[in-house]
Amino acid sequence: MEEDTLQPVLTINMTQPNMTNSTPEGGPKDSCFEIYDKAITFQFYTWGIVGNIIAAYGIIGNILAILVLRHRLMRSSTSYYLISLAVYDTGVLLAMILLFALPTIYLEKAQLMDYFFASKYMNQYLYPLALVAQTGTVYTTVGFTIERYIAVCHPLKAANTCTKSRTKRIIILIFVCSVIYNVPRFFEFTVVETWNPNLNRSVPEVMTTTLGNNKDFRKVYFICLHLIVMFLAPFVLISILNIQLMRAVKNAKKTRNRMSTNAAKEANLTIMLIAVIVVFLICQLPSIADNILFTIFDQGVLQCSLHYVHLTSISNLMVTVNSAVNFILYCVFGKRFRRVFIKIVYYPWKRKSTRYKYTLYDSSGSRRGNSMKVYNTESTFL
Structure with missing residues (x-):
């Protein structure tokens, strides 16, 4: 099957069956x-309905998370990592809505046609940017996992290692490396206009460039680099360190009665981050299988397999869930x-409520033959 459409942005290997970007009027490949x-209907319900709802909620949740994490009571090196993670996750969720969820509405319901074709022009730029966000998500997770491991398992080194200034430098480094690693993606696809007799108009088609079709490029970038950089290295490291963190928390529970207040706070933070890491690994598992299939089997065979369409659609949805669930x-x-969070949401409303203050004034006067004290009251708004 000819490669004539853009691959999706939300699985780590970024593969998508070509028929999902074909127009209903033009019909799929024979x-x-x-x-x-069946593929279009499945992706409509998976991405167009469920994916849209999850992504919209996730964007709101990430914005709230950023507001809370920026509060003076939450400022720490870990909160900087989590703010960076929320920004990357928001980028992934926006890509889900713009490049996947909305286009499926046209394919299934024949609505939003103008947006469907406009999205193909956006693909050329949003596709690599979304990949940058996804790479940033993976390595930001690696970053705070390493930091938490040092803080819990090597506390004597934490004071000099887990500092805010160092965390900021690492966050910038992750962003720069994510951009550099995904630079080839900006040259992998191009948009050309072709005449569609069924629509009686020119329509944009996303075509693979010479670089994208180069076998050596695909072998080195997708098989060698991609599996190591985006899967083996980060996932093995995260898994090993997470096991160590779980053991440390388990041992800490045995001595909880002897914990200081600061130690209890550190243990609670560790449990929260372990939950984030576990959900991250679970949600990324389908995309790992997707990547392995993508590198082993012929794309033409995979793209015409309904089972592979289901796997790709679900793996995309799981990555969306991962980017949306952290606030919970x-x-x-x-x-x-x-x-x-309660302080930010509740107390501003509480301060706006009407309250009264009553002040007593001692105006004891010296009347002739009378030593009576008179108290005047005054009510004021707070």
Whole structure:
């Protein structure tokens, strides 16, 4: 099957069956005709409905998380990592809405046609930017996992290692490296206009460039670099360190009665981050399988397989869930996060409520033959 459409942005290997970007009027390729309707319907419900809802909620949740994490009571090196993670997650969720969820509405319901074709022009730029956000998400997770491991398992080194200034430098380094690593993606696809007789108009088509079709490039970048940089290295490291963190928390529970207040806060923060890491690993597992299949099997075979369409759609949705769920994890497992969130949301309303203050004035006067004290009252708004 000819490569004529853009790959998706939300799985780490970024693969998508080509028939999902074909116009209904033009019809799918003959080799994929049997699964076309089922694939479109499945992706409409998976991305167009469920994905839209999750992404919209996730964007709101990430904005709230940033507001809480920026509060003076939450400022720490870990909060800087989590703010960076929320920014990257928001980028991934926006890509889900703009490049996946909305276009499926046209493919299934024949609505938003103008946006569907406009999205193909956006693909050329949003696609690599979303990949930058996804790479940043992975390595920001690696960053705060390493920091938490040092803070919990090597506390004597934490004072000099886990500092705010160093964290800021690491965050900048992650961003720069994410951009550099994904530079080839900006040259992988191009948009050309072709005449569609069914629509009686020119329509944009996303085509793979010479670089994108180069076998050596695909072998080195996708098979060698991609599996190591985006999967093996970060996931193995995160898994090993997370196991160590779980053991440390388990040992800490045995001595909880002897914990100081600061130690208890550190343990609670560790539990919250372990929850974030575990959800991250679970949500990324389908995309790992997707990547392995993408590198092993012929794309033409995969793209005409309904099972592979289901796997790709679900893996994209799981990555969306991962980018949207962190605010809930912070609220459930983070005691300080909950307190600060309530302080931000509740107390401004409480301060706006009308209250009265009554002040008593001692105006004791010396009347002739009378030593009576008279108290005057005054009511004021707070």
